[in-house]
Amino acid sequence: MNGLLTIGQMLAAQARLQPNRIGARDLERAMTFREWNARSCRLANALLGLGLRKGDRVAVLAYNCVEWAEIYAAAAKSGLVAVPINFRLVGPEIRYIVEDAEASALIVQDALFQEVEAIREGLSIPSGNYVHFGRPNCPTGYRSYEDLLAAASDGEPADPARPEDPWTLMYTSGTTGNPKGAIRGHRGMSMLALMTEVELSLHRRDDALLVMPMCHANSLNFFSAFTYVGGTVTIFSRKSFDPELCLRTFGETGATFTSLVPTQYGMMLDVPAADRERHRFDRVEKLMISSAPARVETKRAVMKMFPNSGLFELYGSTEAGWVTMLHPHEQFDKLGTVGREVVGSAPIRLLDDNGREVPDGQPGELFSCSPYCFDGYWKQPEKTREAFIGDYCTVGDVALRDDEGYIRLIDRKKNLIITGGENVYPTEIEAVLAGHPEIQDVAVIGLPDDKWGERVHAVVVPKKGAALASDTLMEWCKPLLAGYKRPRSVSLAAPDDLPRTATGKVQHRLLRQKMIDKGGAR
Template structure:
């Protein structure tokens, strides 16, 4: 009996049994599962013809598209490892990733030709579009679909995804077929919101990020139809949700804010097909959640995870959101409880489990935990200890098992010997009606060593003063946590996953708040 322990078996099954069901569409191409399987095999056969096989690294430097997705699946078909590259990085950053991964073949979009750099310019490459050299994708494809079986199993690496590098050089996270299949089973088990064959999912998050890629693969495993957007367009997203029979979408809260603000007649749209909006990267405010439920009329779930955990470690379910709105608003500051077949604990610096309510590092184990970092044995050893993934996130757990993230350990502020977690302050700040977004960093202080600085995005032209902000925080935060200093920006710097880049904010503020 053949074990279904690799991703590609699932795609083949749908191609055989549901070949007329749409697999994926973008603005220029739509393929049903039967057509997609043929397309994947043509790409896979050509890869084998040029010498790409099991374990070889294949780079993808392109925005989301049907062809981008099929290249990744073709890599899985021949046992090669796909390396999606963040096209928002600089040429030097991309060159580092490509060199570190040892990419041997590249697929790219013409608009990113200038980002290839020295390393990738010296490797064989195929361009998805445009008229640039080298070979155009459609001309490169094989005429046949004869693929030599690569004997891919669950332990083989499916993709190598690079961390955002916000605290140092990006690291290549090794995710196996079994990691992905496990997390794609854990997610619907944990939320109770599985999708059926033929239902439609809108994909906006980029494939070089876990939410975009694993979220897409989750859909494909269950025979879902993917509607792929290459970029986030606030108005285009709303029109697609309303007009393309979309059942689910994964977003970050700020995207919902932008769309609500930019589509004044949003309540005139029909979102009756929409079942679920999943979000992550930050909590959602009670005000925004109520407004979104009023507009979209669907369930909401929140996921928390990281690249090293394939995608998800915890979920705040739709029932949890209903509980929050029915009298437990503090639950919205939680990221939920551990997914099925996983454990989450809070530990101190020595690895001892802490009692409920105490803040420490969030650690987790389960079948979705990465295989390690590419060529970084020491970093792997310090991140996975006795099978437990040390996330680097500070948080606490309540008596019901709900996790509350307080911040990255490295972003913690130490003021007068007291530990201050910026996320706790930020959750309070964004509840103010005149604050659209907020980030808190530590800045030097002669008396206390560090004090919190609130960096705010105003909801309107009326900006709060320091005294007004302090008065609002009284009784909601301990006095030493209340920001006495504040600054305003037009927008907060974020990485492609929606996480605020505290390092960039500190850089912006360093001249105004220099070290003493």
């Protein structure tokens, strides 16, 4: 054993300390810690038995389900690297991630099986390393997940993962058309779990309801923290968010914690009061709101709906982990901020374009430093260098700090759009739309939206003589872009309508403000 325990080792410890307590479950199946640990060991040994070696990547395509708990734990035990793929992606996007990660195996849920079949030809994954779960009859060309587990040993792998080994390769939206793979190691993830326990005062008796996708950093990070402390993780196993079912699940599972985006809280608040009042929320102690700005009225309504709970607000990223946190007692004293540095972090640095720290009250690019920062971008050393100044890393967000150290996010340096908690970069969408035969030019921006926080909006310059309809364009995008990336609204423009720099680049910030001034918010 080498110092800090990995999540895989901590799961083994929980199986010894509280073997009969429910460790992980979804809305259909539950496992005790002993069962979860045994199945994770079986999966780890089964994957190694296919010829995979420590450090090999295992791609995973699935909706939220309890199998994610087994897969992440199996990777943590074996030294394999989990590559979670967003289930909202379409064929070409999935292919890019699988090939870029050089995945040696792919695990797919039956509900997403056809997405893999559509792109399987030509993939470099060995033919015997496609694993399927979700229905009894395994399709031809795939190995049955349950059969693999049944035939494998439930003993701990002989060569376990070390703290310095990578655990996950999580792809983030790219600023130049393709996503980047962020490498997260065991040491950093274990440190983040410990810091989360301190910040939220977590205890073994706690029960996390994980609603956000398990392929996202948010759920992975909270999954790690609750596994580490020995709390129960309940995975909300539905393809889409059902607000009334979520409310009912709080009462049925006795959940003490969840993390949601403002859109999801808003959807629960829209459930008729009479229906909400049928459910019990007395065990809910801690709520997290993150991934997008939250309105004051939303926060107040959430606190009223969950009267026994404290509301936390979090700012972080796949790369940096948790950066700042606003605690319940600060919610209305520091409205509009995202709090101060998470415990264990160095002071945040806000830098100008020349790398100099800006004074309080002035905007600067946000750099954070913590023991759980990511290890770099997969196969992209130049992008990794750009993300770091010494031990400090950035994802390009611009913020300002007040005289008490509270951070206010004011812009996204690289025009990131956050819609319903999902990150969307305009460049990627613009590259797809530019392939339409009737489009001369296009700029994609995020516009304020009551439901989604922001919506993806395309400002399109049609080619001369083209009769381009917005509905037709949005339909054209369907096979090419994940649903959350597709424009929800389109406006037609003349070439001179797009504000540009002297070098001809579209000024997205100015265009966004121009559209808002025309009534683009809703």
